[in-house]
Amino acid sequence: MGKQSQYGLQIMSWEGAIMAVPAHDSRDQEFALKYDIPILPVVKQDDESCSEGTVINSSNVTTGLDINGLSCKEAASKVIEWAEKTGNGKKKVNYKLRDWLFARQRYWGEPIPVIFLDGTSESVSLNETELPLTLPELDDFTPTGTGEPPLSKAKSWVETTDPSSGKPAIRETSTMPQWAGSSWYYLRFMDPKNSNELVDKAKERYWGPVDVYVGGAEHAVLHLLYSRFWHKVLYDIGVVSTKEPFKCVINQGLILGEVQYTACKDADGNYVSADSTEMSGEYHRESIPEEKVIKSGDSFVLKDDPNIRLIARAHKMSKSRGNVVNPDDVVSEYGADSLRLYEMFMGPFRDFKTWNTSGIEGVHRFLGRTWRLIVGSPLPDATFNNGSVVTDEKPTLEQLRSLHKCIAKVTEEIEGTRFNTGISAMMEFINAAYKWDKHPRTIIEPFILLLSPYAPHMAEELWFRIGHSNSLAYESFPKANPDYLKDTTIVLPIQINGKTRGTIQVEEGCSEEEAFRLASLDEKLSKFLDGKSIKKRIYVPGKILNVILDRKNVEAGAR
Template structure:
């Protein structure tokens, strides 16, 4: 079936090169690199030989990333679908080859290329000429070669490719070593399959004029390519695993493809821009037609149309686009959703692009994320967008696993078996132990009733089959939506997978309750709270301002780094400090409520309203830390007694000598040296040292 394709391969190099500029997880970038699969090598031509061993006018072209191993090619393999197979297969082998083709057609590409499977193949009865040395080498057909990758044919080098080696050993095909592994010392090691690079040997031919002996693999590969291009035996080639994008679906739902097929000539032409967007016609029956035609073919009055440019009768394309047609560029419409004149306004696009952060699972790596990048680059080339890439930063969020399950094993007599004493636990019955029957012993979990039985704790992905699904509605009903939201962020780093623990939510629930009471006050005797708040209009003290702004700085930094859990810890520290104050100044509390709002938006809105604001806090600016209040104004001051350091005290910058001495006198470690002693003089260097000189005439003698 002929299908509409998008030529994503034309963007392969740019899709690869621009990955280096992105703040994406390296694993995602590597998945895209592997999917695109760029490789540099050579296309080499092997002449097909006739029954008398003479060259014909037909060549089998192979692509190889290891042209340095050309002299080691002792056979060829073509895919069962190779377009020349029927041309060169001999009459004697034709029946076997046809049977093998039928056998291979029933396998998927994945099954055919599975590395662990036994290699199968059939000799075609025909030979080809190795261009490097003129040797006649047999041509086999095997399903581990795919027609969709490279040229659908390979030169097989069994000494330096594991797969080729297995095939050669099975079918008794000669093996020739042409790359020496310099790390191998013994003759036996030198005859093992070596797929790496090394020094070339056994690779010289007077007849062809090619000699690459004693060159490194890299040097030899370049020389083979140069020789092949000079002699007409091949050329340098860059290959890709990436294939053009099949962009047509034979179903009703999906965007119609805006293409007309002229009745008279069969020529395909694009619908004019003035007729866009092309919308689906209403259909009561969009089931499959049974004829192979897409369901849209049932809309006869919509299908039969006229090309307005020429007035010629035409039919509309009845295949539709896949879901990617919309999901590849939705982020651009978020920037300008109500624009009916353009995809996106240029000024708005320049303001918002590229997307700062994209949060999604790794499963999108080679589908949505790759397709969106390709789509965006096409839009960039035609001047619709101003950036080369759509998403500056990608973050893969971790998943929340079910609660820990504890597993024990029982033998045939029903007795428990400790997980650390039996190697063959899989032969015993596996049982799940309830949490209340488990206790921790050191780094391990054991049965309460028999601590000698060690258990295996493990968390699994939530699933109905395991019965470990936590219904968020139940959690919201008991603890509230803000507690659930806050706990999910408090469980651990955003990028990590985390284990759910229902008892853990109680901690953040208590924190929210403490925050509520900090602002509203304690409940009345009936459990209700008074209207309004207990905040005051007092000017904040320096201590309060420092506490607030350190919290703002901490939370801001952690939000930007997606370390939400440590941001929450910073707010908990602030609340603990605020409970020690004599008052709660409005300027401090309002800023803290704004700080809390991304984490617990419902409670923050209620507090904001009680603080006397009629508008939503969503319209307020997020607090910014003032550097003036982030300075550490306390210093550690060494204290000497008669010139010998006896301890330290913490003082404010600019602390006076009297204040420093008073603090030293109250210090538990220092008071034993000063209590009851006569002071001769004090030497004080602000910010540096306090030296107390005792009057020795009044120092009491002590005995040891």
């Protein structure tokens, strides 16, 4: 039996129910449009995926269930509560764990250390003394065509004897999947040359568990699931000392291809705004090049007709879409450091990020400005005396503060995997450094070390240019001095004849003479003081400086 509800189509059968939601599912909508089934939205969407939104048109007088106005998550909880209370259902958590098919019918992979007694199906595991079992050399790895794995071609390897009974036996010709090796490789890194055991217990206790494990979206389920499974088995049999393999797991966001712009056209070939085609109507799409697009508010529109809103979307890089960026081309034009720096500058490490080739130019310019600040104008002789503008002068308090604030920020952002904001802090430092007359070695050297994890090739060259012969890789990472992180400057109001004319930044405990000197250098205040005869100064440290001009100056100014 079947019936149509006000929300969609329900098909009832002995097997259960099929639900259709044409207002929020493209396939259901296509079906509903074809058969003229009314479409009524049940969620006021906050985003395209409908994962967030407010439930509407969802009340039932007969059952007394009303979920209007609730979020999707709240509505689901209330429906479950209603189903349990009325006896119509109960809450259940489904785990999609399945048996693991461990055998692979291919040559590449770890051979399974199992033999079968000749003429029987009885399997026997090899003794530890016969391990490791290695693959035989094969010239032909292609499928056999009989359903047997490629290893079956190695007759002399397959045919063996049972070490215990001496009876003829054959080896298992399937191999283990790639997970067999990749699930525990981090343990082998702790003791890679140990030929007696997987890992030495003392070394495993020293190095394990892994402090930070970084992986992509592909690692988020399968690899991490298998690694934890494998590790827990090893823990149960006493091979490892910890129940968990990793202290911290970070999944970096996927880098999407460049934004692609699409315009919609109606049946007559006229452009229509994308927001008018979301529910129904015949239309087709047309790709629009970036140079014909401008941004208007939160949307992208046609440059020639700003009333036409476009669909702007970035897709995962793939050959089929033609949006793959070849890193070799980027390195050839901008250099490896610029590519590396841009990838970290694109956004938060864990977030999805959209590639934009023009964005590389910004970080490339930053590296260029850094080079020119330290090395100076390009010179043919890349020696210390001829290739650096760094001096051995004592740094000023301003320079020390600028450096140590940069060190503190970069260190904090590295620990929080917020590399983009760490790069921003270095950009701010370079902007400040360009205003200095001198660039002391004690300021520039720590900055180069800060830059080295982000742009290692250029930092290494800069390290050489300022007079070092050994690699900076052996240097300690800079540490911020708390004494220079304190903001000891204050804003001091400046009055001329009792009227406030501006403010200046001074150090706490600044003397009257220093305060007056800074006021005289200020562009806005100097026009009131230059060439004027001063009768007296009234200075309240940390509060105010009032400069009283001679009356003759005031009268002359009035005339």
